[in-house]
Amino acid sequence: xxxxxxxxxxxxxxxxxxxxxxxxxxxxxxxxxxxxxxxxxxxxxxxxxxxxxxxxxxxxxxxxxxxxxxxxxxxxxxxxxxxxxxxxxxxxxxxxxxxxxxxxxxxxxxxxxxxxxxxxxxxxxxxxxxxxxxxxxxxxxxxxxxxxxxxxxxxxxxxxxxxxxxxxxxxxxxxxxxxxxxxxxxxxxxxxxxxxxxxxxxxxxxxxxxxxxxxxxxxxxxxxxxxxxxxxxxxxxxxxxxxxxxxxxxxxxxxxxxxxxxxxxxxxxxxxxxxxxxxxxxxxxxxxxxxxxxxxxxxxxxxxxxxxxxxxxxxxxxxxxxxxxxxxxxxxxxxxxxxxxxxxxxxxxxxxxxxxxxxxxxxxxxxxxxxxxxxxxxxxxxxxxxxxxxxxxxxxxxxxxxxxxxxxxxxxxxxxxxxxxxxxxxxxxxxxxxxxxxxxxxxxxxxxxxxxxxxxxxxxxxxxxx
Numbered sequence: 001x002x003x004x005x006x007x008x009x010x011x012x013x014x015x016x017x018x019x020x021x022x023x024x025x026x027x028x029x030x031x032x033x034x035x036x037x038x039x040x041x042x043x044x045x046x047x048x049x050x051x052x053x054x055x056x057x058x059x060x061x062x063x064x065x066x067x068x069x070x071x072x073x074x075x076x077x078x079x080x081x082x083x084x085x086x087x088x089x090x091x092x093x094x095x096x097x098x099x100x101x102x103x104x105x106x107x108x109x110x111x112x113x114x115x116x117x118x119x120x121x122x123x124x125x126x127x128x129x130x131x132x133x134x135x136x137x138x139x140x141x142x143x144x145x146x147x148x149x150x151x152x153x154x155x156x157x158x159x160x161x162x163x164x165x166x167x168x169x170x171x172x173x174x175x176x177x178x179x180x181x182x183x184x185x186x187x188x189x190x191x192x193x194x195x196x197x198x199x200x201x202x203x204x205x206x207x208x209x210x211x212x213x214x215x216x217x218x219x220x221x222x223x224x225x226x227x228x229x230x231x232x233x234x235x236x237x238x239x240x241x242x243x244x245x246x247x248x249x250x251x252x253x254x255x256x257x258x259x260x261x262x263x264x265x266x267x268x269x270x271x272x273x274x275x276x277x278x279x280x281x282x283x284x285x286x287x288x289x290x291x292x293x294x295x296x297x298x299x300x301x302x303x304x305x306x307x308x309x310x311x312x313x314x315x316x317x318x319x320x321x322x323x324x325x326x327x328x329x330x331x332x333x334x335x336x337x338x339x340x341x342x343x344x345x346x347x348x349x350x351x352x353x354x355x356x357x358x359x360x361x362x363x364x365x366x367x368x369x370x371x372x373x374x375x376x377x378x379x380x381x382x383x384x385x386x387x388x389x390x391x392x393x394x395x396x397x398x399x400x401x402x403x404x405x406x407x408x409x410x411x412x413x414x415x416x417x418x419x420x421x422x423x424x425x426x427x428x429x430x431x432x433x434x435x436x437x438x439x440x441x442x443x444x445x446x447x448x449x450x451x452x453x454x455x456x457x458x459x460x461x462x463x464x465x466x
Contacts, residue, residue, distance in 0.1 A: 043096050050095070050131065054124035055088045079121055087116050091128040098135035103144040106132040110151050117158050129155070130183040137187025145184070152180045228339075228401045230277075237273035239346045241266050243314040243354055265313045272310075300334035301326050301362065304341060308360065311345050315354020316375070318345070324364030333429060336405045337362060337371050340413070343398045344373035344425040351423070353378045369429040377421030402427065 035042045059081070079087070090112035094105040109132040116123060129152070136148050156176035163172045248262025276299075299307075301322070308318040329337075341360055348358050358375040402425070403413045411429035418424035 039099070040096075043099065046098075046131070047092050047095050050092055050125065050128055051088070054127050055092065058084060058088070058124055079119070084121075084123070087112060087121065087123060088125045091116075091123070091125045095128055095131060095135075098132055099139050102132070102136040102138075102140035103148070106136045106140075106144075106148050107151075110148075110155060113155055114158060117155075117162055120162065122162075130179055133180060134183040134187040137184045138191050149180070149184065153177075156180065224404075228404065233273060233276045237269050237276075239349050240269050240310055240314050241273075243349055244269070247315060247354060265310075269310060298331065298335045299338045300331060301329065301337055302334075303338060304360070304362075307338070307342055307345065311349060311358070314349055316345075316349060316352070317357040318360060319358070320360045322362045324362075326362050326364045326369070329364065329369065329431070333369060333409065333431065336409065336429065337369060337427075339405060340371050340402050340425070340427050341373060343402055347398060347425075348373070348375040348423070351378075352376070355379050364431070367430065367432040369431055371427040371429070372424065373426075374418050374424045375422050377423060380421075399425075 078084075091109055094108035096105075098105045106129075109129050113126060113129050116126070133148060133152060137145055140148075156173060159176060160169045160172035163169075244262045244266045248259045248266070252259035304320060304322075308320045311318050326334075326337075341362075345358060345360070348356060352358075352375050356375050356378060358373060361370070361372045361374075363370045399413070399415055406413045406427050406429060409429045409431070411427060413425070413427045415423070415425045
Protein backbone atom coordinates (compact mmCIF):
# COMPACT_ATOMS: atom_id res chain seq x y z
CA UNK A 1 0.00 0.00 0.00
CA UNK A 2 1.39 3.39 -1.00
CA UNK A 3 1.82 6.37 1.27
CA UNK A 4 -1.04 8.13 -0.52
CA UNK A 5 -3.38 5.18 0.01
CA UNK A 6 -2.37 4.93 3.65
CA UNK A 7 -3.14 8.57 4.29
CA UNK A 8 -6.45 8.39 2.49
CA UNK A 9 -7.43 5.18 4.25
CA UNK A 10 -6.61 6.65 7.62
CA UNK A 11 -9.25 9.33 7.15
CA UNK A 12 -6.76 12.20 6.72
CA UNK A 13 -6.39 14.70 3.94
CA UNK A 14 -5.68 12.70 0.73
CA UNK A 15 -3.59 15.58 -0.64
CA UNK A 16 -1.19 15.45 2.31
CA UNK A 17 0.30 12.20 1.00
CA UNK A 18 0.66 13.35 -2.60
CA UNK A 19 4.27 13.30 -3.85
CA UNK A 20 4.09 16.94 -4.89
CA UNK A 21 3.01 18.06 -1.42
CA UNK A 22 5.63 15.81 0.18
CA UNK A 23 8.30 17.41 -2.02
CA UNK A 24 7.05 20.88 -1.14
CA UNK A 25 7.14 19.97 2.56
CA UNK A 26 10.76 18.87 2.26
CA UNK A 27 11.63 22.10 0.43
CA UNK A 28 9.89 24.06 3.17
CA UNK A 29 11.92 22.27 5.84
CA UNK A 30 15.16 23.03 4.01
CA UNK A 31 14.13 26.68 3.61
CA UNK A 32 13.32 26.99 7.33
CA UNK A 33 16.62 25.42 8.25
CA UNK A 34 18.49 27.79 5.92
CA UNK A 35 16.58 30.74 7.39
CA UNK A 36 17.56 29.69 10.93
CA UNK A 37 21.20 29.47 9.87
CA UNK A 38 21.24 32.74 7.84
CA UNK A 39 18.25 34.95 8.77
CA UNK A 40 19.54 38.00 6.89
CA UNK A 41 19.34 36.16 3.58
CA UNK A 42 15.53 35.93 3.64
CA UNK A 43 15.10 39.54 4.79
CA UNK A 44 17.38 40.74 2.00
CA UNK A 45 15.56 38.53 -0.51
CA UNK A 46 12.19 40.07 0.49
CA UNK A 47 13.55 43.60 0.02
CA UNK A 48 15.08 42.65 -3.35
CA UNK A 49 11.80 41.06 -4.53
CA UNK A 50 9.75 44.14 -3.56
CA UNK A 51 12.26 46.37 -5.33
CA UNK A 52 12.19 44.35 -8.55
CA UNK A 53 8.40 43.96 -8.65
CA UNK A 54 7.25 47.36 -7.41
CA UNK A 55 10.11 49.88 -7.38
CA UNK A 56 11.76 49.17 -10.70
CA UNK A 57 8.63 49.93 -12.78
CA UNK A 58 8.44 53.41 -11.20
CA UNK A 59 12.01 54.09 -12.35
CA UNK A 60 11.23 53.30 -15.98
CA UNK A 61 10.32 56.13 -18.43
CA UNK A 62 7.00 57.66 -17.37
CA UNK A 63 3.98 57.52 -19.64
CA UNK A 64 1.17 60.01 -18.97
CA UNK A 65 -1.66 57.82 -20.08
CA UNK A 66 -3.41 60.74 -21.74
CA UNK A 67 -7.13 60.11 -21.97
CA UNK A 68 -7.16 57.57 -19.08
CA UNK A 69 -5.60 60.08 -16.67
CA UNK A 70 -7.95 62.84 -17.67
CA UNK A 71 -10.88 60.46 -17.45
CA UNK A 72 -10.18 59.61 -13.80
CA UNK A 73 -9.06 63.18 -13.00
CA UNK A 74 -6.21 61.82 -10.78
CA UNK A 75 -2.88 63.59 -11.20
CA UNK A 76 0.14 62.53 -9.11
CA UNK A 77 3.38 64.41 -8.90
CA UNK A 78 6.48 62.75 -10.30
CA UNK A 79 9.44 63.67 -8.10
CA UNK A 80 13.01 63.81 -9.37
CA UNK A 81 14.88 60.55 -9.63
CA UNK A 82 16.92 61.20 -6.50
CA UNK A 83 13.82 61.99 -4.43
CA UNK A 84 12.05 58.89 -5.76
CA UNK A 85 15.02 56.69 -4.87
CA UNK A 86 15.08 58.23 -1.39
CA UNK A 87 11.38 57.55 -0.86
CA UNK A 88 11.73 53.99 -2.13
CA UNK A 89 14.71 53.39 0.15
CA UNK A 90 12.74 54.77 3.10
CA UNK A 91 9.93 52.33 2.34
CA UNK A 92 12.09 49.26 1.69
CA UNK A 93 15.14 49.40 3.94
CA UNK A 94 13.19 49.16 7.24
CA UNK A 95 11.92 45.77 6.03
CA UNK A 96 15.38 44.39 6.78
CA UNK A 97 14.42 44.59 10.48
CA UNK A 98 10.79 43.50 10.04
CA UNK A 99 11.30 40.28 12.07
CA UNK A 100 13.71 41.49 14.74
CA UNK A 101 12.11 44.91 15.29
CA UNK A 102 8.64 44.66 13.70
CA UNK A 103 7.13 47.65 15.50
CA UNK A 104 10.05 49.97 14.66
CA UNK A 105 10.08 48.78 11.04
CA UNK A 106 6.36 49.46 10.65
CA UNK A 107 6.69 52.89 12.25
CA UNK A 108 9.50 53.86 9.86
CA UNK A 109 7.63 52.62 6.78
CA UNK A 110 4.40 54.34 7.89
CA UNK A 111 6.23 57.65 8.43
CA UNK A 112 7.70 57.55 4.91
CA UNK A 113 4.31 56.49 3.53
CA UNK A 114 2.55 59.46 5.11
CA UNK A 115 5.29 61.85 3.93
CA UNK A 116 5.09 60.51 0.41
CA UNK A 117 1.31 60.89 0.10
CA UNK A 118 1.47 64.33 1.74
CA UNK A 119 3.66 65.37 -1.24
CA UNK A 120 1.09 63.95 -3.63
CA UNK A 121 3.38 61.15 -4.79
CA UNK A 122 2.09 57.62 -5.46
CA UNK A 123 4.58 54.77 -5.59
CA UNK A 124 4.15 51.08 -6.17
CA UNK A 125 6.61 50.55 -3.32
CA UNK A 126 3.78 51.45 -0.93
CA UNK A 127 3.14 47.70 -0.75
CA UNK A 128 5.98 47.72 1.78
CA UNK A 129 3.49 49.10 4.33
CA UNK A 130 1.37 45.93 3.98
CA UNK A 131 4.48 43.76 4.30
CA UNK A 132 5.46 45.62 7.48
CA UNK A 133 1.92 45.26 8.87
CA UNK A 134 1.97 41.52 8.11
CA UNK A 135 5.35 41.17 9.85
CA UNK A 136 4.08 43.07 12.90
CA UNK A 137 1.05 40.75 13.16
CA UNK A 138 3.33 37.72 12.86
CA UNK A 139 6.28 38.70 15.05
CA UNK A 140 5.19 41.70 17.17
CA UNK A 141 3.09 42.06 20.29
CA UNK A 142 -0.66 42.48 20.15
CA UNK A 143 -0.39 45.84 21.90
CA UNK A 144 1.82 47.17 19.10
CA UNK A 145 -0.51 45.64 16.54
CA UNK A 146 -3.45 47.60 17.95
CA UNK A 147 -1.84 51.00 17.53
CA UNK A 148 -0.39 49.91 14.16
CA UNK A 149 -3.92 49.20 12.90
CA UNK A 150 -4.98 52.65 14.11
CA UNK A 151 -2.07 54.24 12.24
CA UNK A 152 -2.93 52.18 9.18
CA UNK A 153 -6.50 53.47 9.30
CA UNK A 154 -5.23 57.09 9.43
CA UNK A 155 -2.87 56.50 6.51
CA UNK A 156 -5.67 54.88 4.54
CA UNK A 157 -7.88 57.91 5.16
CA UNK A 158 -5.09 60.16 3.80
CA UNK A 159 -4.80 58.04 0.66
CA UNK A 160 -8.58 58.03 0.21
CA UNK A 161 -8.63 61.82 0.34
CA UNK A 162 -5.87 62.02 -2.27
CA UNK A 163 -7.84 59.64 -4.51
CA UNK A 164 -11.13 61.44 -4.03
CA UNK A 165 -10.65 63.25 -7.31
CA UNK A 166 -11.12 60.07 -9.29
CA UNK A 167 -12.61 57.49 -6.88
CA UNK A 168 -15.31 57.74 -4.23
CA UNK A 169 -13.83 57.92 -0.75
CA UNK A 170 -15.88 54.92 0.38
CA UNK A 171 -14.58 52.73 -2.44
CA UNK A 172 -11.00 53.79 -1.76
CA UNK A 173 -11.35 53.10 1.96
CA UNK A 174 -12.94 49.71 1.28
CA UNK A 175 -10.04 48.67 -0.93
CA UNK A 176 -7.40 49.91 1.49
CA UNK A 177 -9.09 48.43 4.57
CA UNK A 178 -9.52 45.09 2.77
CA UNK A 179 -5.82 44.98 1.90
CA UNK A 180 -4.80 45.87 5.49
CA UNK A 181 -7.23 43.32 6.95
CA UNK A 182 -5.87 40.63 4.67
CA UNK A 183 -2.29 41.40 5.75
CA UNK A 184 -3.21 41.26 9.45
CA UNK A 185 -5.32 38.11 9.02
CA UNK A 186 -2.57 36.24 7.18
CA UNK A 187 -0.01 37.28 9.78
CA UNK A 188 -2.19 36.13 12.69
CA UNK A 189 -3.07 32.85 10.94
CA UNK A 190 0.60 32.02 10.34
CA UNK A 191 1.38 33.01 13.93
CA UNK A 192 -1.31 30.70 15.32
CA UNK A 193 -0.14 27.86 13.09
CA UNK A 194 3.44 28.28 14.25
CA UNK A 195 2.32 28.34 17.88
CA UNK A 196 0.38 25.11 17.34
CA UNK A 197 3.36 23.43 15.71
CA UNK A 198 5.62 24.62 18.54
CA UNK A 199 3.17 23.18 21.06
CA UNK A 200 3.10 19.87 19.20
CA UNK A 201 6.89 19.74 19.07
CA UNK A 202 7.10 20.52 22.78
CA UNK A 203 4.52 17.85 23.56
CA UNK A 204 6.39 15.33 21.39
CA UNK A 205 9.64 16.17 23.17
CA UNK A 206 7.93 15.84 26.56
CA UNK A 207 6.42 12.49 25.59
CA UNK A 208 9.82 11.30 24.42
CA UNK A 209 11.36 12.30 27.74
CA UNK A 210 8.52 10.57 29.62
CA UNK A 211 8.98 7.48 27.46
CA UNK A 212 12.69 7.39 28.27
CA UNK A 213 11.91 7.87 31.95
CA UNK A 214 9.37 5.04 31.88
CA UNK A 215 11.91 2.87 30.09
CA UNK A 216 14.58 3.61 32.69
CA UNK A 217 12.09 3.01 35.50
CA UNK A 218 11.03 -0.29 33.97
CA UNK A 219 14.67 -1.27 33.59
CA UNK A 220 15.38 -0.41 37.22
CA UNK A 221 12.29 -2.34 38.33
CA UNK A 222 13.30 -5.35 36.27
CA UNK A 223 16.82 -5.22 37.67
CA UNK A 224 15.42 -5.13 41.19
CA UNK A 225 13.16 -8.09 40.44
CA UNK A 226 15.98 -10.11 38.91
CA UNK A 227 18.29 -9.23 41.82
CA UNK A 228 15.60 -10.35 44.25
CA UNK A 229 15.13 -13.66 42.41
CA UNK A 230 18.88 -14.25 42.20
CA UNK A 231 19.22 -13.55 45.91
CA UNK A 232 16.48 -16.02 46.72
CA UNK A 233 17.86 -18.74 44.45
CA UNK A 234 21.56 -18.42 45.14
CA UNK A 235 21.34 -17.43 48.80
CA UNK A 236 19.01 -20.26 49.73
CA UNK A 237 20.74 -23.03 47.81
CA UNK A 238 24.23 -21.98 48.84
CA UNK A 239 23.16 -21.93 52.49
CA UNK A 240 21.84 -25.48 52.13
CA UNK A 241 24.96 -26.61 50.25
CA UNK A 242 27.32 -25.10 52.84
CA UNK A 243 25.43 -26.70 55.70
CA UNK A 244 25.38 -30.09 53.97
CA UNK A 245 29.09 -29.82 53.16
CA UNK A 246 29.98 -28.99 56.75
CA UNK A 247 27.80 -31.80 58.10
CA UNK A 248 29.18 -34.29 55.57
CA UNK A 249 32.75 -33.39 56.48
CA UNK A 250 32.10 -34.13 60.15
CA UNK A 251 30.16 -37.33 59.37
CA UNK A 252 32.71 -38.82 56.96
CA UNK A 253 34.92 -40.36 59.61
CA UNK A 254 32.16 -41.55 61.95
CA UNK A 255 29.60 -42.59 59.34
CA UNK A 256 30.82 -42.74 55.71
CA UNK A 257 27.30 -43.54 54.58
CA UNK A 258 26.03 -40.21 56.00
CA UNK A 259 28.86 -38.40 54.22
CA UNK A 260 27.92 -40.02 50.94
CA UNK A 261 24.28 -39.04 51.52
CA UNK A 262 25.35 -35.43 52.16
CA UNK A 263 27.29 -35.37 48.88
CA UNK A 264 24.27 -36.68 46.99
CA UNK A 265 22.09 -33.99 48.55
CA UNK A 266 24.67 -31.34 47.62
CA UNK A 267 24.57 -32.53 44.01
CA UNK A 268 20.78 -32.52 43.94
CA UNK A 269 20.59 -29.03 45.47
CA UNK A 270 23.23 -27.73 43.06
CA UNK A 271 21.39 -29.14 40.04
CA UNK A 272 18.16 -27.55 41.21
CA UNK A 273 19.87 -24.17 41.70
CA UNK A 274 21.49 -24.47 38.27
CA UNK A 275 18.12 -25.30 36.72
CA UNK A 276 16.48 -22.28 38.31
CA UNK A 277 19.30 -20.01 37.14
CA UNK A 278 19.07 -21.42 33.60
CA UNK A 279 15.33 -20.86 33.61
CA UNK A 280 15.70 -17.25 34.73
CA UNK A 281 18.52 -16.42 32.33
CA UNK A 282 16.69 -18.16 29.51
CA UNK A 283 13.57 -16.09 30.10
CA UNK A 284 15.67 -12.90 30.16
CA UNK A 285 17.35 -13.80 26.88
CA UNK A 286 14.12 -14.89 25.18
CA UNK A 287 13.32 -12.00 22.82
CA UNK A 288 10.31 -13.61 21.19
CA UNK A 289 8.36 -13.99 24.40
CA UNK A 290 8.03 -17.79 23.94
CA UNK A 291 9.09 -20.10 26.71
CA UNK A 292 11.29 -22.96 25.61
CA UNK A 293 10.43 -26.53 26.50
CA UNK A 294 13.48 -26.76 28.81
CA UNK A 295 12.14 -24.01 31.09
CA UNK A 296 10.23 -25.21 34.14
CA UNK A 297 7.46 -23.09 35.67
CA UNK A 298 8.16 -20.74 38.54
CA UNK A 299 7.91 -22.48 41.92
CA UNK A 300 4.63 -22.29 43.80
CA UNK A 301 3.00 -23.51 46.98
CA UNK A 302 3.07 -27.09 45.70
CA UNK A 303 6.88 -26.91 45.75
CA UNK A 304 7.02 -26.05 49.45
CA UNK A 305 7.10 -29.75 50.35
CA UNK A 306 10.30 -30.17 48.36
CA UNK A 307 11.74 -27.00 49.87
CA UNK A 308 11.06 -28.23 53.39
CA UNK A 309 12.58 -31.62 52.50
CA UNK A 310 15.82 -29.97 51.36
CA UNK A 311 15.98 -27.93 54.55
CA UNK A 312 15.38 -31.08 56.61
CA UNK A 313 18.24 -32.76 54.75
CA UNK A 314 20.51 -29.97 56.00
CA UNK A 315 19.59 -30.74 59.62
CA UNK A 316 16.68 -28.59 60.88
CA UNK A 317 13.37 -30.23 61.72
CA UNK A 318 10.70 -28.51 59.60
CA UNK A 319 6.95 -28.97 59.99
CA UNK A 320 4.78 -27.63 57.16
CA UNK A 321 1.04 -26.97 57.64
CA UNK A 322 -1.38 -25.52 55.07
CA UNK A 323 -5.00 -24.48 55.60
CA UNK A 324 -7.52 -23.38 53.03
CA UNK A 325 -7.36 -23.67 49.25
CA UNK A 326 -3.80 -22.41 48.95
CA UNK A 327 -3.16 -24.51 45.86
CA UNK A 328 -5.74 -22.54 43.82
CA UNK A 329 -4.20 -19.14 44.45
CA UNK A 330 -2.84 -16.97 41.67
CA UNK A 331 0.59 -18.03 40.39
CA UNK A 332 2.06 -14.68 41.37
CA UNK A 333 0.81 -15.06 44.94
CA UNK A 334 2.13 -18.61 45.09
CA UNK A 335 5.57 -17.54 43.89
CA UNK A 336 5.60 -14.74 46.43
CA UNK A 337 4.63 -17.09 49.28
CA UNK A 338 7.26 -19.61 48.17
CA UNK A 339 10.01 -16.97 48.11
CA UNK A 340 9.04 -15.63 51.53
CA UNK A 341 9.15 -19.12 53.05
CA UNK A 342 12.40 -19.86 51.23
CA UNK A 343 14.07 -16.71 52.56
CA UNK A 344 12.77 -17.26 56.10
CA UNK A 345 14.00 -20.88 56.17
CA UNK A 346 17.35 -19.81 54.72
CA UNK A 347 17.72 -17.30 57.55
CA UNK A 348 16.73 -20.00 60.03
CA UNK A 349 19.42 -22.30 58.67
CA UNK A 350 21.98 -19.49 58.65
CA UNK A 351 21.33 -18.03 62.11
CA UNK A 352 19.84 -20.91 64.11
CA UNK A 353 21.99 -23.71 62.68
CA UNK A 354 21.14 -27.26 61.66
CA UNK A 355 19.91 -28.34 65.11
CA UNK A 356 16.89 -26.05 65.30
CA UNK A 357 13.21 -26.75 64.69
CA UNK A 358 10.97 -24.68 62.39
CA UNK A 359 7.24 -24.53 61.79
CA UNK A 360 5.87 -23.23 58.46
CA UNK A 361 2.18 -22.32 58.33
CA UNK A 362 0.12 -21.11 55.34
CA UNK A 363 -3.50 -20.12 55.85
CA UNK A 364 -5.85 -18.70 53.18
CA UNK A 365 -8.96 -17.22 54.80
CA UNK A 366 -11.05 -14.09 54.62
CA UNK A 367 -9.45 -12.81 51.41
CA UNK A 368 -5.97 -12.92 52.96
CA UNK A 369 -3.05 -15.30 52.87
CA UNK A 370 -1.07 -15.56 56.11
CA UNK A 371 2.45 -16.97 55.90
CA UNK A 372 4.28 -17.68 59.17
CA UNK A 373 7.70 -19.23 59.73
CA UNK A 374 8.75 -19.80 63.37
CA UNK A 375 11.96 -21.39 64.55
CA UNK A 376 13.25 -22.34 67.97
CA UNK A 377 16.61 -20.62 67.57
CA UNK A 378 19.97 -22.26 68.20
CA UNK A 379 20.16 -24.71 71.09
CA UNK A 380 20.94 -22.83 74.25
CA UNK A 381 20.43 -19.47 72.53
CA UNK A 382 19.65 -16.26 74.43
CA UNK A 383 16.04 -15.85 75.61
CA UNK A 384 13.90 -13.68 73.37
CA UNK A 385 15.90 -14.45 70.26
CA UNK A 386 18.76 -12.52 68.73
CA UNK A 387 18.94 -9.71 66.23
CA UNK A 388 19.14 -11.04 62.69
CA UNK A 389 20.12 -8.81 59.81
CA UNK A 390 23.00 -6.90 58.36
CA UNK A 391 25.87 -5.15 60.09
CA UNK A 392 25.11 -3.20 63.25
CA UNK A 393 21.69 -4.79 63.48
CA UNK A 394 20.52 -3.41 60.13
CA UNK A 395 17.98 -5.33 58.14
CA UNK A 396 19.45 -7.60 55.51
CA UNK A 397 18.50 -7.77 51.85
CA UNK A 398 16.35 -10.82 52.47
CA UNK A 399 13.90 -9.11 54.82
CA UNK A 400 13.80 -6.06 52.57
CA UNK A 401 13.05 -8.28 49.58
CA UNK A 402 10.23 -10.02 51.47
CA UNK A 403 8.64 -6.69 52.33
CA UNK A 404 8.94 -5.48 48.75
CA UNK A 405 7.25 -8.65 47.53
CA UNK A 406 4.43 -8.37 50.03
CA UNK A 407 3.89 -4.69 49.22
CA UNK A 408 3.04 -5.64 45.63
CA UNK A 409 -0.13 -7.27 46.97
CA UNK A 410 -0.90 -4.69 49.62
CA UNK A 411 0.60 -7.01 52.23
CA UNK A 412 2.77 -6.60 55.30
CA UNK A 413 5.80 -8.45 56.64
CA UNK A 414 6.81 -8.43 60.29
CA UNK A 415 9.84 -10.11 61.81
CA UNK A 416 11.11 -10.32 65.36
CA UNK A 417 11.91 -12.55 68.30
CA UNK A 418 9.39 -15.22 69.02
CA UNK A 419 8.71 -17.27 72.14
CA UNK A 420 11.86 -18.43 73.91
CA UNK A 421 14.98 -18.17 71.80
CA UNK A 422 13.27 -18.37 68.46
CA UNK A 423 12.51 -15.99 65.62
CA UNK A 424 9.23 -15.43 63.81
CA UNK A 425 8.57 -14.07 60.33
CA UNK A 426 4.95 -13.39 59.40
CA UNK A 427 3.56 -12.08 56.13
CA UNK A 428 -0.06 -11.18 55.40
CA UNK A 429 -1.02 -10.82 51.70
CA UNK A 430 -4.24 -9.25 50.49
CA UNK A 431 -5.95 -11.49 47.94
CA UNK A 432 -8.84 -9.13 47.10
CA UNK A 433 -8.63 -6.87 44.00
CA UNK A 434 -9.19 -3.74 46.13
CA UNK A 435 -8.60 -4.68 49.72
CA UNK A 436 -8.72 -2.55 52.85
CA UNK A 437 -5.11 -1.56 52.38
CA UNK A 438 -6.05 0.22 49.15
CA UNK A 439 -5.34 -0.54 45.51
CA UNK A 440 -1.91 1.03 45.64
CA UNK A 441 -0.54 -1.93 47.51
CA UNK A 442 1.25 0.08 50.16
CA UNK A 443 -0.22 -1.72 53.14
CA UNK A 444 -1.62 -0.38 56.37
CA UNK A 445 0.01 1.80 58.98
CA UNK A 446 1.82 -1.10 60.53
CA UNK A 447 2.88 -2.66 57.25
CA UNK A 448 6.58 -2.22 57.81
CA UNK A 449 6.59 -1.61 61.54
CA UNK A 450 7.81 -3.59 64.48
CA UNK A 451 6.82 -7.21 64.94
CA UNK A 452 3.68 -7.96 66.90
CA UNK A 453 3.26 -11.60 67.96
CA UNK A 454 0.07 -13.32 66.89
CA UNK A 455 -2.24 -13.53 69.92
CA UNK A 456 -3.45 -16.96 68.80
CA UNK A 457 -0.56 -18.84 67.23
CA UNK A 458 -1.26 -22.00 65.30
CA UNK A 459 -0.77 -25.22 67.27
CA UNK A 460 2.41 -27.08 66.46
CA UNK A 461 1.69 -30.77 65.79
CA UNK A 462 5.18 -31.59 67.04
CA UNK A 463 4.43 -30.26 70.49
CA UNK A 464 5.44 -26.63 70.09
CA UNK A 465 8.74 -24.86 69.69
CA UNK A 466 10.55 -23.63 72.76
